[in-house]
Amino acid sequence: MKETAMPSSLASEAYEFVKQRILRGNFTMGQVISRRKIAAELGMSFLPVSEALLRLEFEGLLESRPRAGTRVRIPSPEDVRGHYIVREALEVQASMLFAAVATEEDRIELHALAARVDAMSATNQSLYLPAHEKLHRRIAEGARCPALSLAIEKTHALASTWFCVARPHSDESPPRRHSDLVDILVAGDPVKAAEAMREHVRRGMENTMKRLKPYFQIRKAYGKTFFRSEKRDKLRIILPSALN
Amino acid sequence: MKETAMPSSLASEAYEFVKQRILRGNFTMGQVISRRKIAAELGMSFLPVSEALLRLEFEGLLESRPRAGTRVRIPSPEDVRGHYIVREALEVQASMLFAAVATEEDRIELHALAARVDAMSATNQSLYLPAHEKLHRRIAEGARCPALSLAIEKTHALASTWFCVARPHSDESPPRRHSDLVDILVAGDPVKAAEAMREHVRRGMENTMKRLKPYFQIRKAYGKTFFRSEKRDKLRIILPSALN
DNA sequence: GACTCAGATCTGTCATATCATAAAATGAGA
DNA sequence: TCTCATTTTATGATATGACAGATCTGAGTC
Numbered sequence: 001m002k003e004t005a006m007p008s009s010l011a012s013e014a015y016e017f018v019k020q021r022i023l024r025g026n027f028t029m030g031q032v033i034s035r036r037k038i039a040a041e042l043g044m045s046f047l048p049v050s051e052a053l054l055r056l057e058f059e060g061l062l063e064s065r066p067r068a069g070t071r072v073r074i075p076s077p078e079d080v081r082g083h084y085i086v087r088e089a090l091e092v093q094a095s096m097l098f099a100a101v102a103t104e105e106d107r108i109e110l111h112a113l114a115a116r117v118d119a120m121s122a123t124n125q126s127l128y129l130p131a132h133e134k135l136h137r138r139i140a141e142g143a144r145c146p147a148l149s150l151a152i153e154k155t156h157a158l159a160s161t162w163f164c165v166a167r168p169h170s171d172e173s174p175p176r177r178h179s180d181l182v183d184i185l186v187a188g189d190p191v192k193a194a195e196a197m198r199e200h201v202r203r204g205m206e207n208t209m210k211r212l213k214p215y216f217q218i219r220k221a222y223g224k225t226f227f228r229s230e231k232r233d234k235l236r237i238i239l240p241s242a243l244n
Numbered sequence: 245m246k247e248t249a250m251p252s253s254l255a256s257e258a259y260e261f262v263k264q265r266i267l268r269g270n271f272t273m274g275q276v277i278s279r280r281k282i283a284a285e286l287g288m289s290f291l292p293v294s295e296a297l298l299r300l301e302f303e304g305l306l307e308s309r310p311r312a313g314t315r316v317r318i319p320s321p322e323d324v325r326g327h328y329i330v331r332e333a334l335e336v337q338a339s340m341l342f343a344a345v346a347t348e349e350d351r352i353e354l355h356a357l358a359a360r361v362d363a364m365s366a367t368n369q370s371l372y373l374p375a376h377e378k379l380h381r382r383i384a385e386g387a388r389c390p391a392l393s394l395a396i397e398k399t400h401a402l403a404s405t406w407f408c409v410a411r412p413h414s415d416e417s418p419p420r421r422h423s424d425l426v427d428i429l430v431a432g433d434p435v436k437a438a439e440a441m442r443e444h445v446r447r448g449m450e451n452t453m454k455r456l457k458p459y460f461q462i463r464k465a466y467g468k469t470f471f472r473s474e475k476r477d478k479l480r481i482i483l484p485s486a487l488n
Numbered sequence: 489g490a491c492t493c494a495g496a497t498c499t500g501t502c503a504t505a506t507c508a509t510a511a512a513a514t515g516a517g518a
Numbered sequence: 519t520c521t522c523a524t525t526t527t528a529t530g531a532t533a534t535g536a537c538a539g540a541t542c543t544g545a546g547t548c
C-alpha cells in the first residue's frame with residue numbers, strides 16, 4: 001500500500017484513497033461516505049474530496065442524492081444485467097482483436113495466467129480476483145487498443161466492488177474454465193474467440209446474480225433514503241436475509 | 245433552445261450550457277474555455293462551472309492541464325480509432341439484441357427513420373446528424389438494455405463534436421446505406437445483424453478519419469500548450485491546412 | 489410497544505478568497 | 519526584426535464559510 005508516487009493533486013490522492021477502500025471492502029455496499037471526515041482524515045479540505053467522489057460516482061462506484069449523502073452503490077438486478085451486457089460487448093471485441101493481432105509473447109503469457117487463475121479459483125480466494133483481472137487486462141492489451149482497454153478496466157472496477165462481499169460460490173466451476181477460454185483465444189480465429197468469450201462473460205453474470213441476490217433486497221429496503229446511522233444494520237437483520 | 249425544466253443544480257445548468265455550445269460548434273476544437281467567464285455569463289460562481297467542465301472532461305469532450313486551462317478536445321488518430329472500436333463493440337451488441345428482442349413497433353419505426361436519414365444525407369445537412377443519432381438511439385432502445393443505451397449515447401456525444409467541423413464529404417455514400425442496414429436488423433437474425441452493423445460502423449470510422457485529417461495536424465501544432473489568445477489562429481494559417 | 493414532531497446534526501451546494509503556476513505581454517538588447 | 523528574460527495577467531487548485539435541505543434524536547403522545 002504505497003502512495004502512488006506524487007499524486008500532484010489532492011483530488012487524485014483522495015480518489016485513490018476512497019477507491020482502494022471500496023475495492024478492499026473497507027467501505028461496504030450502502031455505507032454512507034462523509035466527505036468531511038475523509039477530508040479530515042487526509043488532512044485536506046473537503047473540496048478535493050468532493051471532486052474525487054464525483055468521479056467515483058461517474059464511474060458507478062458511488063451514488064448520491066443532493067443533500068442527503070453519498071454511499072457505496074447497491075446494485076439492482078437491472079444494474080448487474082446492464083453491466084454484463086456492456087462488458088460482454090467490450091470483451092468480445094477485445095477477444096476478437098486479440099485473436100487477430102496479439103503477438104506471440106501475448107499468447108504465451110496468457111496461457112500462464114489462465115493456468116494460475118484456474119488454480120487459485122479452487123484454493124486461494126484472496127489472490128483470485130487480482131489474477132482474474134490481470135488476465136482480462138492482458139487480453140485487452142493484446143488487442144492493441146488503449147481506449148478499449150480503458151473501457152474494460154472501468155467496468156471491471158465496478159464489478160470488483162460486488163465481489164468484496166460474501167462468497168458463497170465454490171459452485172463447481174469447471175477446473176479449466178479460463179484455460180479453455182484462452183486456448184481458443186490464442187488459436188487465432190476471431191469468430192470462435194468471440195463466441196468463447198461471450199459464453200464466458202455470460203457465465204460470469206449468472207454467477208454474480210446468484211451472489212448478489214441477498215443484496216437486491218437490501219437495496220429495496222434502503223429505498224431512496226441515505227441512512228447515516230446504524231439503522232441500516234437493523235434493516236439488515238430484519239430482512240428475510242439468507243445473507244449467508 | 246429551452247432550459248431543460250428546473251436544473252435543480254447550478255452545476256447541471258452549466259453542464260448543459262457548455263455541452264450545447266460544444267455540440268453546436270459555438271466552441272471550436274482546441275478553443276480554450278474560461279471557467280470564470282462562463283460563470284459570469286451564467287451569473288454563478290465558477291465552482292459549479294468547474295464541476296460541469298470536470299464532467300465533460302470525463303466524457304471526453306474536453307481536456308485540461310492543471311494550471312494551464314481547459315479546451316475542447318482535439319482528437320488524435322488513435323483517439324478516433326479507439327472511439328470507433330469501442331463504439332463498434334457496443335453497437336454490434338445492441339443490433340444483436342435488437343434483432344432478437346425488439347417489438348414489432350420498434351422494427352416498423354426503424355424503417356421509417358432509416359428512410360429519413362438516407363434522404364437527408366443527400367439534401368439536408370443540418371438535420372442529418374440529429375436524425376442519424378435518433379436512428380442509432382432507437383436501435384439501442386430496442387435492445388431493451390438501458391445501460392447499453394447510455395453507453396452508446398455517451399460515445400455519440402463525443403463523436404458529434406467531430407462533425408461540427410467542415411463537411412467535405414458528400415462522398416458517394418450509397419443512397420440506401422441506412423435502409424439496407426435496418427432491413428437486416430429487422431429481419432431478426434442476430435448474427436447477420438451484428439455483421440451488418442460492424443460493417444456500418446467501420447465505414448463511419450473511415451469517413452471520420454478523412455474529415456478529421458486536417459485537425460490531426462492542428463493537434464500536433466498545438467502540442468501541450470493551451471493558447472489563450474489568438475496565436476492559435478496564426479497557427480491555423482501557417483499549417484499546410486487544406487482546411488477547406 | 490408504535491407514532492408524531494420539533495430541534496440538533498450532518499449533508500451537499502455554492503460563494504468568496506488565496507495561492508502556485510502557465511501563458512501573455514512587455515521591453516531591453518542583438 | 520528577432521531573441522530572451524522579465525513582469526503581468528489568467529488559470530486551475532484549494533481553503534473556508536454560509537446556507538438549505540435531509541437525516542437523526544429524543545421527548546411526548548397514544
